[in-house]
Amino acid sequence: MATTAMARTLTLMEPCFSLCPNEDQRQLIAALDRRLSDVANPWDIQDVLSGLCELGLMGAQLPEERGGLAQLLPTMALIHERLGFWRAHPSVIEETVIPTDLVGIRNSSQYASMPNSLCLDQAIWSGKPTAHGAPLSASGRWRVSGNIVLHRHPSGADGSLILFLKPEGTVAFAETKIDVALSARHTMPLQPDLISVQLHDLEVEGQMEVPALLALRPRWAVLRAAELVGWAQSVLDQCVSYVHQREQFGGPIARFQAVQHALSRMLVSVEAARSAVYGAACLISVHHDDANWGHAAHAVLESRSAARFCTQEAIQVHGGMGYTKDCGLDRPLLTVFQIEAQLNQMIDWNRAIRT
Amino acid sequence: MNLSESPDLISFRSHVRAWMRDHFVGDFTQLEGVIGPGSEHFDCALAKAWEREIAAGGWIGLTWPTSHGGRALPLAFEMAFQEEYVRAGGPGRLGHIGEHLLAPTLIAEGTDQQRAMFLPPILRGEEFWAQGYSEPGAGSDLASVRTKATRSPTDGRWRLSGQKVWTSWARESDWAFVLARCDPDSVRHRGLVLLMVRLNQPGVSIRPIQQISGASEFNELFLDDAIAEADAAIGQPGDGWRVAMGLLAHERGASTLGQQAQFVKEFDRLTGFLSRTGLDEDSAVQEEWARHQARLRTLRFHALRVASSGVSEEGKRAAAAAKYLWSNWRRDVGDFAARCLARVPVISEKEAQVVSHLKSLWLTSKADTIYAGTNEIQLNLIAQRALGLPRPSY
Numbered sequence: 023m024a025t026t027a028m029a030r031t032l033t034l035m036e037p038c039f040s041l042c043p044n045e046d047q048r049q050l051i052a053a054l055d056r057r058l059s060d061v062a063n064p065w066d067i068q069d070v071l072s073g074l075c076e077l078g079l080m081g082a083q084l085p086e087e088r089g090g091l092a093q094l095l096p097t098m099a100l101i102h103e104r105l106g107f108w109r110a111h112p113s114v115i116e117e118t119v120i121p122t123d124l125v126g127i128r129n130s131s132q133y134a135s136m137p138n139s140l141c142l143d144q145a146i147w148s149g150k151p152t153a154h155g156a157p158l159s160a161s162g163r164w165r166v167s168g169n170i171v172l173h174r175h176p177s178g179a180d181g182s183l184i185l186f187l188k189p190e191g192t193v194a195f196a197e198t199k200i201d202v203a204l205s206a207r208h209t210m211p212l213q214p215d216l217i218s219v220q221l222h223d224l225e226v227e228g229q230m231e232v233p234a235l236l237a238l239r240p241r242w243a244v245l246r247a248a249e250l251v252g253w254a255q256s257v258l259d260q261c262v263s264y265v266h267q268r269e270q271f272g273g274p275i276a277r278f279q280a281v282q283h284a285l286s287r288m289l290v291s292v293e294a295a296r297s298a299v300y301g302a303a304c305l306i307s308v309h310h311d312d313a314n315w316g317h318a319a320h321a322v323l324e325s326r327s328a329a330r331f332c333t334q335e336a337i338q339v340h341g342g343m344g345y346t347k348d349c350g351l352d353r354p355l356l357t358v359f360q361i362e363a364q365l366n367q368m369i370d371w372n373r374a375i376r377t
Numbered sequence: 378m379n380l381s382e383s384p385d386l387i388s389f390r391s392h393v394r395a396w397m398r399d400h401f402v403g404d405f406t407q408l409e410g411v412i413g414p415g416s417e418h419f420d421c422a423l424a425k426a427w428e429r430e431i432a433a434g435g436w437i438g439l440t441w442p443t444s445h446g447g448r449a450l451p452l453a454f455e456m457a458f459q460e461e462y463v464r465a466g467g468p469g470r471l472g473h474i475g476e477h478l479l480a481p482t483l484i485a486e487g488t489d490q491q492r493a494m495f496l497p498p499i500l501r502g503e504e505f506w507a508q509g510y511s512e513p514g515a516g517s518d519l520a521s522v523r524t525k526a527t528r529s530p531t532d533g534r535w536r537l538s539g540q541k542v543w544t545s546w547a548r549e550s551d552w553a554f555v556l557a558r559c560d561p562d563s564v565r566h567r568g569l570v571l572l573m574v575r576l577n578q579p580g581v582s583i584r585p586i587q588q589i590s591g592a593s594e595f596n597e598l599f600l601d602d603a604i605a606e607a608d609a610a611i612g613q614p615g616d617g618w619r620v621a622m623g624l625l626a627h628e629r630g631a632s633t634l635g636q637q638a639q640f641v642k643e644f645d646r647l648t649g650f651l652s653r654t655g656l657d658e659d660s661a662v663q664e665e666w667a668r669h670q671a672r673l674r675t676l677r678f679h680a681l682r683v684a685s686s687g688v689s690e691e692g693k694r695a696a697a698a699a700k701y702l703w704s705n706w707r708r709d710v711g712d713f714a715a716r717c718l719a720r721v722p723v724i725s726e727k728e729a730q731v732v733s734h735l736k737s738l739w740l741t742s743k744a745d746t747i748y749a750g751t752n753e754i755q756l757n758l759i760a761q762r763a764l765g766l767p768r769p770s771y
Contacts, residue, residue, distance in 0.1 A: 041378055041682035042691060096378035262764055279769040282760035286701075289759055293698040294675050301678030304380035323671040372667035 041300050043100060051100055053077055058108040065353075070110045071117060081122040090122075095241055095307035099248040099299055106252020109353060112361050113173045115245055116142040121184055123238050143186045144171040144216070148367040149239065151188035153221060164226050172217045183219075185226060215360065237310055239368060240318035244303050246365055247318070247325035250358060251295045254325070254332040257354050258288045261339045268341075284335050291328035298324035312377055319374035322365050329358040380681070382457075389450075390457050396434050397465035405430070412469030418592065419468070421549050425505070428472045432502030436462075437476055445484055445492060446500045452684040463638035471549060475499040475506035479554055482624040486612045495552075495573070507576070509541040509555035509598055510621065516543075517754050519556070520565040520618065524600060526557035526572055528614070533607030535559075535572055537580070541598035543748065547583045548596060550576055555600070556621050559614045569617030571624075572605040580604060590740040625750070637676040640707060643738055644673055647714050650731050654721050665713055672706045697763040701755040704745035711742030 043051065057073040064070055074080050083098050084090025098119065105114055120142060145152050153168030166187050210218045262285060265276040275281050302321035306314045333355045337344035344351050365371070382390075401409075405427050411419040431437060439455050441447020470476070480499055483492055498504035515521040524539025537557055547553065553574050560568030576583070580603030585593035612620040651657040651666065683699055686692025714735040718724075724732055746752045760766040 040685040041380065041678060042686040042689065043378060047378070100378075262766070265766070273770075274767075276766050277768075277770045279757070282764075282766050282769055283753070283756040285764055285766065286756040286759035289694065289763055290698040290701050293695050294672065294679060294702055297679035297682045297695065298671065298675045300378055300682065301380065301674070304378050308381065319667075320671050320674045323667060324675055327668070372664050375667050375670050 041297065041304065047097055047100055050077075050079075050097065051104055054079065054101060054104050055108075058104065058110070061108070061110075064108045064110040067111045067113055067117060070105070070114055074114075074118065080118055083119065084122060094303075095244060096300065096303040098241075098245055099303040102245040102248040103252040103255075103296075103299070106249035106254075107256045109253070109256055109357075112246075112249060112357055112364075115242065115249070116173060119245060120146065120238075120242060123241070141172045141183045143184060144173065144364075145186045146184070147364045149236070149369075151186045153185060153187040155187045155226070158225065166224050166226055167222055170219050170221065171212065172219055173215055185221075187226075237314070240306055240314040243318040243365060243368060244299060244306060244321050246361055247295070247321035248299045248303070250325035250329040250361055251292060251299055253354050253358055253361075254288070254292045254295065254329040257332050257336040257351065258285065258292055260351075261285055261288070261336050264340055264343075281339060284339055288332045288335055291331050295321075295325040295328035315369065315374045316377035319369075319371045319377075322371045323375060326358075326362045326365065330362065333358050382453075386453060386457055389454055390461050393436070393458050393461035394465065396436070397462065397467060400430055400434060401465055401467060406466070408468035409466040410468065412471060421471075424468065424471050424549075425502070427468065428470070428502035428505075430502070431470075431472075432500060437472065437502060438480065438496075438500050441480060441484060441496075445480075445496050453681075456680065456684060459636070460638040463642065471505055471546060472499065472502055474508055474545070474550075475504065475552075478508065478624055478627050479506050481627050482554075482611060482620065485623065486620050488608065490608060491573075491611070504552060505546065505550040507544050507547040507550040507553040507596075507598070509544055509553040509574070510625075511543045512540055513542055517751050519621075520569075522556050522558055522569065524555065524557040525561065526555075526559045526570050526605070526614075528559065528607075535570075535605040535607070535609060537572065537574060537600040537603045537605060539600050541600070542595075543586070544583075544596045544598045545594055546596075547576065547598050548585065552576060553598065554611065554624075555598075555605075556617055559617070563615075566618040568615055569621070570614040571611045571617040571620045573609045573611065574600070574603055574605045578603060588740075589743065590737060592741075636703070637673065637680060640673060640676065640703070640710075643707075643734070644669065644710060646731055646734055647710065647717070647738075650714075650728065650735060651717060653728070654717075656717055656720060662717065669706065669710050669713060672702075676703050676706060694763045697759045700750060701752065701759070704755075705752070707738075707745050708742045711739040715739040 054073075054077060057077055058064060058070070061069045061073055071080070078091065079101060081089060082091040082093040082101065083095070084092070086092050102115065102119075143151075143153070151168075153166050153170050155164035155166035157163070158165055164187065166185065168187070170185060172183070210220070212218050262276075265281055265285070266274050268275050299321045302317040305317045309317075333351065337351050337355070340349055340351065343349045404423060408419060408424060408427055412424055435448070436458060438445070438447035439450045439458060440452060441449070443449045476499055480496060483495060487495075495504070499506075509524075510519060510522075512522055512524060514523060522539075524537060524541065526535050526537050528535055535557075537555060539557065541553075541555065544553065553576055555572050555574050557570055557572060558568055559570040562568070574581070576598075580601050582599045582601070584597045584599070586595045586597060587593050588595060610617075648657075648666070651662060656662050657666065679695060679699060679702060683692060683696045686695055718732060718735055718739075750758070757769065761768060
């Protein structure tokens with residue numbers, strides 16, 4: 023009976039958890055929306071990066087003493103959801119969060135120089151290095167060789183490359199400035215968005231602890247999942263706008279139940295994915311263990327399903343127009359595919375959710 | 378956003394666990410896992426005694442205002458209570474409709490006299506309620522209700538005639554709230570009244586409906602000059618539609634926030650079966666299992682998000698999707714369970730009880746996407762309320 027008495031004494035409680043943005047996050051997102059709505063071409067990475075820099079959001083997850091805003095993963099997820107919503111190029115994450123995470127942990131002074139003309143070895147997503155190297159000295163210099171894949175061509179004299187390499191039976195990260203002329207001579211286009219770079223006995227320097235790297239990867243997966251939610255919301259909004267304008271059988275097609283139900287199902291999938299991403303982001307931000315892969319898997323499974331479903335349904339709702347380039351649904355369709363492919367390189371998500 | 382629970386909430390959870398450990402003992406343990414879909418055969422007197430025990434523990438009316446005998450706790454505490462309660466093996470709640478549907482409606486729309494009369498017995502776990510909405514000709518199209526409510530010009534009492542259907546727990550209940558047409562010339566949403574009707578009276582008869590699950594939780598309710606008192610209307614006569622819809626919002630929303638704890642139990646049972654039978658080595662099974670597992674986690678996060686979003690636009694959108702999400706998840710899992718069961722030709726005696734539960738899950742989940750607003754109605758509501766689309770043309 024003692025427990026009953028204790029239970030009765032509990033009255034109005036202090037606020038506890040929340041799975042919706044707080045006031046600070048809302049203001050931050052509103053500012054980001056205003057800025058991104060002014061970007062003429064969100065597909066232009068430099069335009070988007072400029073916007074993020076203006077708002078002080080580059081390296082937002084870094085501690086304040088390192089020039090960041092000390093934002094945890096939930097805020098970063100909100101930012102990336104908006105980047106997806108505004109249809110920003112998916113490489114933004116490779117220019118901001120990933121190098122910032124890596125360099126921020128290792129050496130904050132390098133952060134300022136990172137975003138400019140940075141290229142990321144795509145092997146980071148699979149966790150399986152395609153380059154290998156041998157240490158030259160105790161100072162952290164390496165001689166590396168191998169084929170690496172980049173999303174875009176390194177450019178500019180101060181272009182940076184983050185290389186994921188495998189030194190003598192282990193894995194590690196190395197990052198260095200590379201010679202543009204050298205890279206140009208050794209690069210070869212693979213697909214429109216991918217470039218292969220051949221490295222032969224290239225000297226690089228710097229490295230990172232492997233466990234730290236591995237611990238970061240579920241975070242990046244959640245941010246990718248957040249982008250997928252943004253893309254899905256974006257095409258849903260495009261559909262809602264379209265069905266009000268498009269007239270058939272004497273009025274807007276918005277009045278047809280078949281059309282409404284398609285949009286409603288899209289909303290359900292987006293809302294489910296959003297809940298999954300927010301929840302996973304919250305859990306990962308406070309835990310640092312293997313369970314994070316399970317949390318990330320939850321976000322990935324829901325968001326990739328929602329994004330795939332919404333982009334497919336969006337084309338159907340737009341009818342023949344949806345099949346045309348003018349409609350602009352090709353970009354969400356292909357980008358969602360690209361992000362999903364990148365996520366699928368990381369891990370078997372169906373297995374990961376068991377953790 | 379923050380999923381950390383406050384010290385108060387953590388402490389509250391431990392109180393619930395301790396209380397269940399101390400009180401869900403003896404004869405009450407016969408109720409473990411019953412009074413829910415597929416488990417409707419139970420000792421009614423014992424179930425009512427358990428409700429009184431819960432009431433004595435102070436666990437009814439957690440979110441009600443203190444002025445009405447509640448504890449004014451945030452929704453998160455109601456969710457936490459339901460989660461811990463289910464984990465401890467607590468049975469389905471016979472008092473659910475009274476506590477979670479009628480009471481919030483009375484608090485919002487009732488008179489002081491009604492609140493004084495009906496809330497205390499609910500708080501004490503002494504009176505139980507049923508819901509009289511659907512009729513044979515008014516299911517999804519609820520505005521077509523034909524049950525007539527006529528007011529006596531002398532004493533103001535109401536006389537009701539008509540038939541209700543799908544009335545959960547009517548045989549176990551003391552009262553029902555009944556949506557009826559009080560203006561014979563009215564059509565559709567106008568001229569309706571929501572009346573509180575005592576079920577134990579000559580003008581009321583109840584007939585159970587045999588369901589495909591073999592149980593009969595649902596009933597037909599026949600009203601033949603049944604009497605409701607003069608002050609039995611919740612809200613103004615003629616305004617019954619608005620009041621009834623407010624009540625439905627509770628049924629589809631807050632009242633279901635903790636039920637994913639029950640879903641976790643059901644899904645764990647299925648997972649164990651897949652493991653013991655080796656079906657979990659099949660990659661197709663693994664993939665489908667992963668999808669359902671992900672959605673199960675989502676249901677909890679979604680409930681937390683709805684609970685913490687309040688009346689914001691984002692909160693409304695999330696809430697609109699909630700019923701469709703959980704009901705379709707459970708139906709799909711039920712179907713998954715049935716397909717897995719069908720792949721195991723010989724089932725050991727040890728598995729008999731689990732198989733029975735899984736079959737029950739499969740059959741009872743067929744109702745989830747129908748009651749409390751069918752899938753089709755839910756999609757209509759999402760379209761209109763969350764997406765701002767017009768009423769559809771038929």
